[in-house]
Amino acid sequence: MDPIDSSEELSDLQVSKDAIIETVAEAVLSQQKPVAVTDADNNVVGAVHSSKVIHVLFGSRAETENNE
Numbered sequence: 001m002d003p004i005d006s007s008e009e010l011s012d013l014q015v016s017k018d019a020i021i022e023t024v025a026e027a028v029l030s031q032q033k034p035v036a037v038t039d040a041d042n043n044v045v046g047a048v049h050s051s052k053v054i055h056v057l058f059g060s061r062a063e064t065e066n067n068e
Helices: 021-029 050-067
Strands: 014-016 035-038 044-048
Touching: 014 021, 021 035, 021 050
Parallel strands: 014 035
Antiparallel strands: 035 044
16 A cells, blocks of 8 residues: 555545455456555545555566566
8 A cells, every 4th residue: 555645546446454455456456546545434544556466466476587
């Protein structure tokens, strides 16, 4: 999750800050804009970008393959 950038327009999709990345990855990756991350009270506490999801899911594997 990244801090909120007030100059950035967010997607209409929102995900919980407690969501497991594997459960929301497909939805986040289908969005063209960053997705709002909300707390239990539905307050926006951050944003997640598709590039961050890709890095979390595949980043360490891609780095290992490039070093071999």
